[in-house]
Amino acid sequence: MDLFDKCGRLTKPKEAQAAGFYPYFIPLQSEAGPEVTIDGRRLLMLGSNNYLGLTQHPDVKEAAIKAVEKYGSGCTGSRLMNGTLDLHVELEARLAQYMQKEATIVFTTGYQSNLGVISALVGRHDTVVVDRADHASIVDGCRLGLGEVVRYRHNDMEDLDRTLASVDNRHGILIVVDGVFSMEGDLVNLPEIVRLKKKHNARLLVDDAHSVGVFGEGGRGTAEHFGLQGEVDLIIATFSKSFASIGGFVAGSEEVIYYIRHSARSFLFSASLPPASAAAVLAALDIIEREPERRVRLWENTRKMKRALDELGFDTGLSESPIIPIIVGEDFRLGMFWKAAFDAGVFANAAVAPAVEPDHALLRTSYMATHTDEHLDRALDIFAAVGRDFQLIP
Numbered sequence: 001m002d003l004f005d006k007c008g009r010l011t012k013p014k015e016a017q018a019a020g021f022y023p024y025f026i027p028l029q030s031e032a033g034p035e036v037t038i039d040g041r042r043l044l045m046l047g048s049n050n051y052l053g054l055t056q057h058p059d060v061k062e063a064a065i066k067a068v069e070k071y072g073s074g075c076t077g078s079r080l081m082n083g084t085l086d087l088h089v090e091l092e093a094r095l096a097q098y099m100q101k102e103a104t105i106v107f108t109t110g111y112q113s114n115l116g117v118i119s120a121l122v123g124r125h126d127t128v129v130v131d132r133a134d135h136a137s138i139v140d141g142c143r144l145g146l147g148e149v150v151r152y153r154h155n156d157m158e159d160l161d162r163t164l165a166s167v168d169n170r171h172g173i174l175i176v177v178d179g180v181f182s183m184e185g186d187l188v189n190l191p192e193i194v195r196l197k198k199k200h201n202a203r204l205l206v207d208d209a210h211s212v213g214v215f216g217e218g219g220r221g222t223a224e225h226f227g228l229q230g231e232v233d234l235i236i237a238t239f240s241k242s243f244a245s246i247g248g249f250v251a252g253s254e255e256v257i258y259y260i261r262h263s264a265r266s267f268l269f270s271a272s273l274p275p276a277s278a279a280a281v282l283a284a285l286d287i288i289e290r291e292p293e294r295r296v297r298l299w300e301n302t303r304k305m306k307r308a309l310d311e312l313g314f315d316t317g318l319s320e321s322p323i324i325p326i327i328v329g330e331d332f333r334l335g336m337f338w339k340a341a342f343d344a345g346v347f348a349n350a351a352v353a354p355a356v357e358p359d360h361a362l363l364r365t366s367y368m369a370t371h372t373d374e375h376l377d378r379a380l381d382i383f384a385a386v387g388r389d390f391q392l393i394p
């Protein structure tokens with residue numbers, strides 16, 4: 001059999017394209033702000049992770065431009081060999097200070113952060129324990145590691161307790177969990193996980209990709225939100241969301257970060273974060289610290305939309321974050337709902353299995369500090385009309 005035969009058998013996306021319900025790879029012709037231009041048409045953007053709206057901030061843009069002028073367009077090697085700039089060193093120090101951890105290390109993407117950290121730490125006889133709804137980059141990091149991988153039912157603390165009790169505790173145990181789950185916007189039960197981590201003598205890594213900049217008094221993520229910063233051993237976050245750039249980092253103790261720096265393969269064998277991206281994060285960090293009102297506004301928008309969508313009668317699941325799903329159920333119905341909302345002027349993300357549970361297809365909406373009331377009211381009018389047409393709401 002020819003290796004490539006499977007490629008010809010991939011027909012589902014083609015069918016969706018032929019039917020006009022294909023929601024992926026849509027080119028934006030503008031910045032990913034609260035409104036975007038697609039095919040010359042202005043749409044409301046409810047499908048971005050630009051939570052604080054910083055990709056459009058003049059200081060962030062200027063920092064990136066100045067970095068290109070000073071350092072050029074890219075680093076042509078890994079941090080280990082020839083790709084470390086003073087900017088990277090400054091960024092790691094600033095992030096450590098901000099996250100109130102001893103040290104951090106910056107990766108070229110958030111995805112690579114999970115790959116590198118998990119595979120570096122989970123050795124041959126160790127065990128990594130993950131929530132079934134954890135992000136794909138965590139799953140892939142576990143696959144790369146040499147240890148055993150055990151999964152527990154989503155946010156089910158009794159199952160986590162049972163799972164931890166069943167693993168070989170003569171070697172190391174790492175629990176890895178999303179702070180905010182990226183498709184349904186629900187929140188980790190961190191107090192209980194911390195209790196179980198102590199009970200079973202495990203270590204804890206929280207992926208706060210969707211929470212740093214968003215949760216906690218100072219925007220430091222779910223650990224700060226729950227008052228548990230001292231109890232979470234490692235925090236990973238990406239720069240591709242609140243930080244308005246690309247890249248990722250892990251924050252932890254000096255000793256562990258030093259170890260990761262010398263053993264994470266996705267860090268050692270990949271070129272470093274480009275100067276413009278690093279400078280953009282530094283500028284975004286200044287704004288995150290200086291302008292807490294952006295976070296306040298993001299939460300006002302989030303609460304308004306959650307309340308209004310619930311009142312209209314949509315199923316928004318257990319969302320407690322600026323990610324608010326509209327749960328539709330069946331894939332084809334979601335395709336039609338997505339298309340009707342898109343045609344009416346809303347860009348949002350269609351999520352089907354394996355990104356979500358089978359028959360749990362959903363429209364993932366997400367909100368920004370820079371959405372105005374007019375934007376949100378317009379989105380609600382569209383959702384109300386389309387939702388009624390599809391009998392998702394009364």
Ligand SMILES: Cc1ncc(COP(=O)(O)O)c(C=O)c1O
Nearest residue numbers: 109110111135137182209238240
């Ligand atoms: C929870 C979580 N972790 C990691 C990542 C990967 O980050 P990045 O896209 O910056 O590589 C994402 C991004 O989608 C995410 O949602």
